[in-house]
Amino acid sequence: MKEKELSSEEFFAEKYRESNIAEFFRRNMHMLGYSGPVRSMTTIIHEFVTNGLDACEEVGVMPKIIVEVRQLGDRDYVIGVEDNGLGIPESYIPRLLGTMLAGTKFHRYIQSRGQQGIGAVGAIMYSHITTGVPIKIITSTGKGKITTAVMDIDIKKNKPHIFEMTSVKGKWQGTKIVARFKDIVYQKGEQGVYEYIRRTATANPHATITLLEPDGNVVKFKNSVNKLPSRPKEMLPHPRGVSADDVRLFALASEQRKLSTFLEKSFSRISAQKVKEIAKRAKYVDFSMDPKELTHQQAEAIVRAFKDVRFIAPSTNGLVPIGEETIEKSLKEILKPDFYSVVTRSPAIYRGGIPFQIEVGLAYEGQAGRSKGKDTSSEVMRFANRVPLVFDAGGCAITQAINSIEWRRYHIGDFDNAPITVTVNIISSHIPYTSAGKQAISGEDEIMNELRFALMDAGRKLKSHLSGVRRDKLRDERRAIFEKYIPEVAESLSKLSGSATKKEIIKHLEKFVKSRARAKEDKDDKID
Amino acid sequence: MTKSIENKLTGLGKDLVRQIKDGKNPNVEIPIRSLSNIKFDKKDNLLTLGDQVSKRYFFNVAHAKKFLQTTLVASFCKELVKQGIHASIREAYYSLKRSIGNTHENTFDEQSESDPVIVDLEVTLDILREQLHLNADRSGVAAGNVIILDRGDTINWGKLGSGGWSVPSNVEDIAFKKVKAKFILVVEKNATFDRLNEDKFWKKHNCVLIGTHGQAARGTKRLIHNLYEKTKLPVYVFTDADAYGYYIYSVIKSGSINLAHASQEFATPSARFIGLTMRDIDHYGLQKYTIRATDSDIKRAKEMMKYPWFQNKEWQHELGLMVKKKIKAEQEALASRHLKFVSETYLPEKIRKKDFLP
Numbered sequence: 083m084k085e086k087e088l089s090s091e092e093f094f095a096e097k098y099r100e101s102n103i104a105e106f107f108r109r110n111m112h113m114l115g116y117s118g119p120v121r122s123m124t125t126i127i128h129e130f131v132t133n134g135l136d137a138c139e140e141v142g143v144m145p146k147i148i149v150e151v152r153q154l155g156d157r158d159y160v161i162g163v164e165d166n167g168l169g170i171p172e173s174y175i176p177r178l179l180g181t182m183l184a185g186t187k188f189h190r191y192i193q194s195r196g197q198q199g200i201g202a203v204g205a206i207m208y209s210h211i212t213t214g215v216p217i218k219i220i221t222s223t224g225k226g227k228i229t230t231a232v233m234d235i236d237i238k239k240n241k242p243h244i245f246e247m248t249s250v251k252g253k254w255q256g257t258k259i260v261a262r263f264k265d266i267v268y269q270k271g272e273q274g275v276y277e278y279i280r281r282t283a284t285a286n287p288h289a290t291i292t293l294l295e296p297d298g299n300v301v302k303f304k305n306s307v308n309k310l311p312s313r314p315k316e317m318l319p320h321p322r323g324v325s326a327d328d329v330r331l332f333a334l335a336s337e338q339r340k341l342s343t344f345l346e347k348s349f350s351r352i353s354a355q356k357v358k359e360i361a362k363r364a365k366y367v368d369f370s371m372d373p374k375e376l377t378h379q380q381a382e383a384i385v386r387a388f389k390d391v392r393f394i395a396p397s398t399n400g401l402v403p404i405g406e407e408t409i410e411k412s413l414k415e416i417l418k419p420d421f422y423s424v425v426t427r428s429p430a431i432y433r434g435g436i437p438f439q440i441e442v443g444l445a446y447e448g449q450a451g452r453s454k455g456k457d458t459s460s461e462v463m464r465f466a467n468r469v470p471l472v473f474d475a476g477g478c479a480i481t482q483a484i485n486s487i488e489w490r491r492y493h494i495g496d497f498d499n500a501p502i503t504v505t506v507n508i509i510s511s512h513i514p515y516t517s518a519g520k521q522a523i524s525g526e527d528e529i530m531n532e533l534r535f536a537l538m539d540a541g542r543k544l545k546s547h548l549s550g551v552r553r554d555k556l557r558d559e560r561r562a563i564f565e566k567y568i569p570e571v572a573e574s575l576s577k578l579s580g581s582a583t584k585k586e587i588i589k590h591l592e593k594f595v596k597s598r599a600r601a602k603e604d605k606d607d608k609i610d
Numbered sequence: 611m612t613k614s615i616e617n618k619l620t621g622l623g624k625d626l627v628r629q630i631k632d633g634k635n636p637n638v639e640i641p642i643r644s645l646s647n648i649k650f651d652k653k654d655n656l657l658t659l660g661d662q663v664s665k666r667y668f669f670n671v672a673h674a675k676k677f678l679q680t681t682l683v684a685s686f687c688k689e690l691v692k693q694g695i696h697a698s699i700r701e702a703y704y705s706l707k708r709s710i711g712n713t714h715e716n717t718f719d720e721q722s723e724s725d726p727v728i729v730d731l732e733v734t735l736d737i738l739r740e741q742l743h744l745n746a747d748r749s750g751v752a753a754g755n756v757i758i759l760d761r762g763d764t765i766n767w768g769k770l771g772s773g774g775w776s777v778p779s780n781v782e783d784i785a786f787k788k789v790k791a792k793f794i795l796v797v798e799k800n801a802t803f804d805r806l807n808e809d810k811f812w813k814k815h816n817c818v819l820i821g822t823h824g825q826a827a828r829g830t831k832r833l834i835h836n837l838y839e840k841t842k843l844p845v846y847v848f849t850d851a852d853a854y855g856y857y858i859y860s861v862i863k864s865g866s867i868n869l870a871h872a873s874q875e876f877a878t879p880s881a882r883f884i885g886l887t888m889r890d891i892d893h894y895g896l897q898k899y900t901i902r903a904t905d906s907d908i909k910r911a912k913e914m915m916k917y918p919w920f921q922n923k924e925w926q927h928e929l930g931l932m933v934k935k936k937i938k939a940e941q942e943a944l945a946s947r948h949l950k951f952v953s954e955t956y957l958p959e960k961i962r963k964k965d966f967l968p
Binding site: 564566570571580582598 | 619620622623624626627630631633635668669671674675677678681682684685688689710711713715717
């Protein structure tokens, strides 16, 4: 992998950008996943874990992530997340985490886990706002020195404030970030951290994730594949796939000085000619303005104009599915199902040009499904670009597609109470969410269709599996019946015919049973 | 005779062993005994079996147990025939009932499983149960000026007092030495037989009196058939006025669905129905002594109206009336006039007027 050859210094020098959007975060916290104590907790874990996975994958390291949640008091926690990635060079530490928009993937647009906005830095912002306690970063590039930095950020100046930076000798590579948060709650259940980690592990079977829960419980999800997924190719965003917020965010991060140039450089399929067409439709926007000055209303006008202009469809190069084989291994490792089936559909297109791809896994029996005491019920794991979606299940196209399937056809009589886990991953560089919360997929016709096809494909595979097993069982039962009767029949026939001994007849009959166990259904069987 | 029966059984065994040695799924071809495979021969007035057959395979889960039971019954019968002993079908059931191997499963759980297998064997080999040395339960009684020879004993049916001669299940070896009668009267109920016997009806009217006690047993049907074949006397049947009674008549006359393969041996096509009929109820003023027909009576009557052997205008009319009026009447209803009404008035009058149903 190309990235492997880069040194840490080169890597960060190339990717690092600065910008000033601290205020943007403050105003939009609720949209970025910081609404309510349970959701805020899951969002923090999400941002740190995603960051850690990316840090490893970008440099070709098999991710080993350790998540630790400790409770200090009521709604008062310390969260630590450690990765085994490249580590951060000492000189970059203040800038990297102290300044908004400093993420290494923010100015790019790929099929990323993120799409949630401003990533780990947002979580740090949240720590600052709720506790005011500095965060601690422990990092090493693996060259024998481990650096610990205690730091804070000045929101108004958008500048880091380092309290302390110390180094010790030691052989380790990676980064650990420790921060304190209030107004969050650790909760078991479908929207809690445990479930989030379990699902992340399911969709990222190349990663080993360890979770230390507040009660001292340790859960380890070991990797089930030994190969890193190929990195999605970088792609500029397509104008049809962005919201006004996105445009503003990109504008803030842009180095361009003119709005028109920003549009050309930051989006795919926008040429100077297209900018003119956009300008014609957004008459009240000055296209020579500084993109950083773009207001929300202006961004909205531009997005409206995007909808009216014809663009060439985005390229499908950016899509990287998990793959059927990998999903299979993952299901086997985590759910240990008796039966399973997986389907990765070919890429398709929605809204006239945005590529996406659907992957479905069905796991049946074993540890699949959700158990409540003696009862089991079905379980649905939704993913967007491998990221678990744990909120807003009701409004999500994935849930609706699953509910629209006649599961009885696939030998699953009572779906709601079946020991089944359904995993659905939607892959796209432009996932269409229903709202800024980015937890529910909108039910575009093409996406609904693909979801249904994928689920039905997987259902059919599962059905043939299940009926195969039933057939084998039936055959064994039949064999047992014949074998039980053979001695009696042989004895009667020996007496009746006087032409063969009981032993002889038994021998022939048993031979018949054996040969037929191999052969398929005997034609004679159908008569009568 | 015995030899050829034994040969037939052995032949079945040899055929199956040959199929097994040839690596085939062993099967027995059994003519189907259901209404769909019953033909009614209008000319002879007999039910006969069609040519539909079913194959009973050993290596078929649905057939395996029955196949096993068939071989068990066949080898059991071969032993009976070989040793010259007879068994009742209940004895056969007990002789063959046992657990299979070390399991809790029985070869037969009820007699109702072994009885049909016996009939299967009869139709398959085209021999009678009696020839397999199996005897059905018996019921039936006879009286009259008849002298028979039964296994060396000479018996006079006229000198057996109030009980009459009890018809055995197997009448194959009964020889009629002397029959002095003008007709044969078959009655459904024991009570009616007792009434007529006490009133010396058979003596006064010079007939043979046979009671079937409900549906006639094989031995009784065979006795009526043999007696008719020997004497060619008219046969009159007297039952209750209900679907069940009418069916008893039709079985004596034309044979039954279950025994269609042997109608030639068991049926008496010249038999006539004497009563009770729906018309008798009106004619003899029995309206007050009828019973309300149940739903199942009506259903049975409607079914019978569809049977090919009830396709004549007299029986369609009779059954139609029953369905319409929803009533039935017992033979004993005639006692509402006076006890001897049946023997002194009803039967003589019907016979004199030849007031029969075909």
